[in-house]
Amino acid sequence: xxxxxxxxxxxxxxxxxxxxxxxxxxxxxxxxxxxxxxxxxxxxxxxxxxxxxxxxxxxxxxxxxxxxxxxxxxxxxxxxxxxxxxxxxxxxxxxxxxxxxxxxxxxxxxxxxxxxxxxxxxxxxxxxxxxxxxxxxxxxxxxxxxxxxxxxxxxxxxxxxxxxxxxxxxxxxxxxxxxxxxxxxxxxxxxxxxxxxxxxxxxxxxxxxxxxxxxxxxxxxxxxxxxxxxxxxxxxxxxxxxxxxxxxxxxxxxxxxxxxxxxxxxxxxxxxxxxxxxxxxxxxxxxxxxxxxxxxxxxxxxxxxxxxxxxxxxxxxxxxxxxxxxxxxxxxxxxxxxxxxxxxxxxxxxxxxxxxxxxxxxxxxxxxxxxxxxxxxxxxxxxxxxxxxxxxxxxxxxxxxxxxxxxxxxxxxxxxxxxxxxxxxxxxxxxxxxxxxxxxxxxxxxxxxxxxxxxxxxxxxxxxxxxxxxxxxxxxxxxxxxxxxxxxxxxxxxx
Numbered sequence: 029x030x031x032x033x034x035x036x037x038x039x040x041x042x043x044x045x046x047x048x049x050x051x052x053x054x055x056x057x058x059x060x061x062x063x064x065x066x067x068x069x070x071x072x073x074x075x076x077x078x079x080x081x082x083x084x085x086x087x088x089x090x091x092x093x094x095x096x097x098x099x100x101x102x103x104x105x106x107x108x109x110x111x112x113x114x115x116x117x118x119x120x121x122x123x124x125x126x127x128x129x130x131x132x133x134x135x136x137x138x139x140x141x142x143x144x145x146x147x148x149x150x151x152x153x154x155x156x157x158x159x160x161x162x163x164x165x166x167x168x169x170x171x172x173x174x175x176x177x178x179x180x181x182x183x184x185x186x187x188x189x190x191x192x193x194x195x196x197x198x199x200x201x202x203x204x205x206x207x208x209x210x211x212x213x214x215x216x217x218x219x220x221x222x223x224x225x226x227x228x229x230x231x232x233x234x235x236x237x238x239x240x241x242x243x244x245x246x247x248x249x250x251x252x253x254x255x256x257x258x259x260x261x262x263x264x265x266x267x268x269x270x271x272x273x274x275x276x277x278x279x280x281x282x283x284x285x286x287x288x289x290x291x292x293x294x295x296x297x298x299x300x301x302x303x304x305x306x307x308x309x310x311x312x313x314x315x316x317x318x319x320x321x322x323x324x325x326x327x328x329x330x331x332x333x334x335x336x337x338x339x340x341x342x343x344x345x346x347x348x349x350x351x352x353x354x355x356x357x358x359x360x361x362x363x364x365x366x367x368x369x370x371x372x373x374x375x376x377x378x379x380x381x382x383x384x385x386x387x388x389x390x391x392x393x394x395x396x397x398x399x400x401x402x403x404x405x406x407x408x409x410x411x412x413x414x415x416x417x418x419x420x421x422x423x424x425x426x427x428x429x430x431x432x433x434x435x436x437x438x439x440x441x442x443x444x445x446x447x448x449x450x451x452x453x454x455x456x457x458x459x460x461x462x463x464x465x466x467x468x469x470x471x472x473x474x475x476x477x478x479x480x481x482x483x484x485x486x487x488x489x490x491x492x493x494x495x496x497x498x499x500x501x502x503x504x505x506x507x508x509x510x511x512x513x514x515x516x517x518x519x520x521x522x523x
Contacts, residue, residue, distance in 0.1 A: 050166035050167075050169075051166060052166050052167045053166060054163075054165060054166075054167065057163045057164075057174075058163075058174060059199070061161045061163060061174050061176075062176065062178070062196050062199060062200050063200060064159075064161055065148055065149070065151070065159060065178065066092070066093055066096050066148075066200075068148075069092045069096070069144075069145070069148045070092045070093060073087035073090065073092055073144075074087060074088065076144060086133075086137055086140065086141065087141065087144075089129075089130050090126060090129060090130055090141060091129060092145060092148075094125075094129070095122055095125060095126065095129075095141070095142075095145045096145055096148070096149060097200075097201060098121070098122070098125050099118060099121070099122055099145060099146065099149060100149075100178075100179075100193050100197055100198075100200065100201040101201065102117075102118060102121045102122075103118065103179065103191050103192050103193050103197075104192075104193055104198070104201065104244055106190065106191075106192070111184045111190055111192060111248075111251055112180075112182075112184070112190030112191050112192030113190055113191050113192075114188065114189070114190055114191070115146070115181075115189070115191065118142075118146055118191055119139060119142045119143065119146060120142075121142075122141070122142030122145055122146065123135070123138040123139050123141070123142045124138075126138045126141040126142060146191075149178050149179045149197075150178075150179055150181060150191075151177070151178075152368075155365065156181075156364070156365060156368070158175040158176060158177055159174075159175065159176055159177065159178070160173055160174070160175050161173070161174050162174075176194070176196040177194045177196065177197075178193065178194060178196055178197040178200060179191050179192065179193055179194060179197055180192055180193075180194050181364065182255070184255075189364070192248060195245075198245055243280075243321060243324050243325055243328060244324065246273075246276075246277045246280060246328055247324075247327065247328050247331055249273055249277075250270075250273065250274070250277065250328075250331050250332070250335055251331065253269055253270055253273070254335060254338050254339060254342065257339055257342040257343065258338075258342040261342060261343050261344075262343075264339070266339060270335065270339060274332055274335060277328060277332050278332060280328075281325050281328055281329055281332070285322065285325060288318055288321060288322050288325070291318055292315065292318050292319070292322075295311055295314055295315045295318065296315065298311055299311040299312065299315065366381060397485075397486060404425075406423060429473075430469070430472075430473045434469060434470060434473055435473060435477070437470065438470055438473045438474050438477060439477065439488060441461070441466070441470075441474075442457070442474065442477070442478075442488075442489065443489065445457065445460070446489055446491070446492055446512065446514070449514050451511060451512065451513040451514075452511070452512050453497055453500070453509050453510065453511045453512075454475065454478055454500055454509055454510050455500040455502060455509055457474065457478070458471055458474065458475070458502055458504060461474060468504060471504045472504055472505070475504060475505045478494075478510060478512070479507075479510070481494060481512075482494045482510055489512070491514060491515055492512045492513065492514055492515065493512070493513060493514075493515055494510045494511065494512050494513075495510070495511050495513070496508050496509070496510060496511075497509045497510065497511040
């Protein structure tokens with residue numbers, strides 16, 4: 029077959045094949061890919077650890093799916109007050125759950141399990157970057173890459189780094205319900221009402237807890253936008269990014285508050301009509317959960333109210349002159365990754381890392397003598413006193429701690445020791461002075477004189493240089509141990 033006949037044959041073959049309309053399964057594929065990190069951890073958990081470290085079989089009988097969902101639940105609880113949970117709080121929670129799940133775990137092993145679960149959520153294996161998975165897009169007949177994060181590790185308003193679930197993390201926890209928060213919560217409330225009428229109070233309590241957590245997504249959304257506007261003024265557009273979200277949050281609060289009030293009344297009626305102790309306990313706990321949900325929505329109302337003022341406050345810094353820069357945020361991106369590096373890698377790149385922390389211009393450090401002279405200077409009183417100027421306390425200079433005779437005696441003693449051309453440390457000089465019978469007052473004066481001589485511009489012994497040599501601790505004083513050695517030109521010549 030020649031080259032001209034081959035395209036014709038392919039075209040004829042395409043016409044013979046039946047046309048196949050592919051279903052658009054993008055949402056279903058997205059929801060499956062969100063769970064792939066959880067499946068990978070469960071599949072590879074038995075390979076974690078080795079015989080040398082004693083971690084072989086560490087994840088045997090450990091349900092990693094439960095631990096991951098429990099971590100997301102704990103982070104969502106933390107967003108009610110502190111915009112998330114700190115790393116230590118999440119690790120402590122996961123360690124406690126792991127020990128309940130597998131009692132034979134030691135505290136160190138439980139902490140190791142918690143670290144592996146948290147590292148999986150944060151994608152530590154890929155240097156904390158976004159998860160990336162490819163999938164087939166049936167609508168466009170091509171392959172696409174899905175990028176997402178399950179948790180975010182970001183600072184709050186007080187610059188304390190905390191973990192909180194992302195929108196994908198919320199979707200994983202809610203069982204892949206691909207619904208808007210208000211729609212999901214309305215479904216939860218209807219289920220809750222039905223369960224209360226049927227007397228299934230434990231199931232109703234679980235549904236109420238989930239419904240309460242759904243209200244947190246609006247709070248997190250508003251706080252994330254305000255935090256972005258605070259850290260990068262100009263990156264958040266009020267009309268596009270904030271106004272619509274606040275309107276939706278107001279509608280959410282109005283609908284849910286009315287539903288909560290109706291549910292609370294129904295639970296109170298059931299509580300009054302019930303005589304069984306277990307039923308009353310379940311209803312009381314359910315009522316507390318509903319009241320807690322109302323409190324969360326009240327806080328959401330406060331966030332909606334103050335959002336415009338906070339946004340305007342964050343935009344003020346936009347009008348300050350600043351240099352254009354495309355560098356990443358040092359606190360938000362570079363420093364967390366820098367701290368997470370292994371010790372050997374950090375040591376090998378210490379010079380480059382330290383230079384990145386230097387300020388653009390060094391602050392001027394003044395000589396201590398000039399600073400003390402400025403502080404002790406008495407300025408001339410050139411102001412005209414009023415008729416009744418009151419009583420003025422005269423300035424009394426502070427008396428010297430040591431008499432001039434004591435200072436001269438200590439200075440002469442030190443000069444005699446340094447004249448030998450040997451090297452001395454502070455602890456050695458104090459020991460020699462004590463052995464020769466010098467009083468404690470003389471030795472205290474000696475310590476202050478030696479520390480003053482550390483600066484070459486203030487030293488009383490120009491022929492000696494001083495260097496730090498560890499620390500010392502004695503009955504007279506303690507601190508950095510200075511080593512005094514003669515300068516090269518002052519060393520005595522060897523015979």
